[in-house]
Amino acid sequence: MKLVTFFSLKGGAGKTTGLMSAVSGLRMAGYRTALLEADKNDPLKFWRGNAMENGTWDADCKIFEATTGKEMAASYASAQRAGYDIAVFDAEGGESDVNTDAILSSDLILVPLALSSFDVEYGISSFEFAREALEANGRDVPIAFLICRFPAAKSKLTKADLESFEILKDLPQVSTRLPSRAAYADMGTSGMLHLYYAGLREDPALRVTSISIKTALEEARSLAADITDGLEMEQHNADPKH
Ligand SMILES: Nc1ncnc2c1ncn2[C@@H]1O[C@H](COP(=O)(O)OP(=O)(O)OP(=O)(O)O)[C@@H](O)[C@H]1O
Numbered sequence: 001m002k003l004v005t006f007f008s009l010k011g012g013a014g015k016t017t018g019l020m021s022a023v024s025g026l027r028m029a030g031y032r033t034a035l036l037e038a039d040k041n042d043p044l045k046f047w048r049g050n051a052m053e054n055g056t057w058d059a060d061c062k063i064f065e066a067t068t069g070k071e072m073a074a075s076y077a078s079a080q081r082a083g084y085d086i087a088v089f090d091a092e093g094g095e096s097d098v099n100t101d102a103i104l105s106s107d108l109i110l111v112p113l114a115l116s117s118f119d120v121e122y123g124i125s126s127f128e129f130a131r132e133a134l135e136a137n138g139r140d141v142p143i144a145f146l147i148c149r150f151p152a153a154k155s156k157l158t159k160a161d162l163e164s165f166e167i168l169k170d171l172p173q174v175s176t177r178l179p180s181r182a183a184y185a186d187m188g189t190s191g192m193l194h195l196y197y198a199g200l201r202e203d204p205a206l207r208v209t210s211i212s213i214k215t216a217l218e219e220a221r222s223l224a225a226d227i228t229d230g231l232e233m234e235q236h237n238a239d240p241k242h
């Protein structure tokens, strides 16, 4: 089983959102995906609760507790025994022992960040934090930025946004980006993107909404492909159900 950690020292960077999109993408590609919840605010359990109410939770995606290093190790072992292909770790904001344990056990680390100069600076510090922890432990693990929350329309990008893109352009990053979309902001309540979309598609009155969600879904699919590429996993055939 491979471990992917969504990490940032900054709160509200997009860790949970990036992870939720990735889970949909990975499920659409047929990967069995386990979720490791480190954040004591339980965002993943809230997501599951809302999704189950809406019929948009994939029952094979189990959430494992990972609020301490010990719990994290036990959960990782359970998920591996249960035959999951990939586990995704939702780090809590900031520095913590369990975050560092996850970084050191990861096969890939994604550092989400928005484009304000503050977010970029904080994102770069987060990247360096992970890199130094890995280096101190003799581990060579890919770390990449995941750029989130910028205007989806090119014409709406500010000068500051373009400057941030310029700063980030030579730094390691996944090719997929997650611009600001209602589909992402709503995911915590609507549930898993691909299952939510499947429900909307069946209702002709909601076809217009479903078109905007489809764009987010394509990004989720592409993010999952970036992740499995980063993990050097063999590509699965897309799950014919989706
Ligand atoms: N691409 C996006 N489009 C729209 N909203 C987004 C996007 N990315 C993140 N958000 C919103 O930004 C807020 C912070 O995102 P998120 O909760 O994913 O960050 P986080 O790093 O997990 O935060 P925390 O440190 O609190 O765990 C949320 O309200 C989320 O819905």
Ligand SMILES: [Mg+2]
Binding pocket: 015, 016, 017, 039, 043, 090, 091
């Ligand atoms: Mg979070």
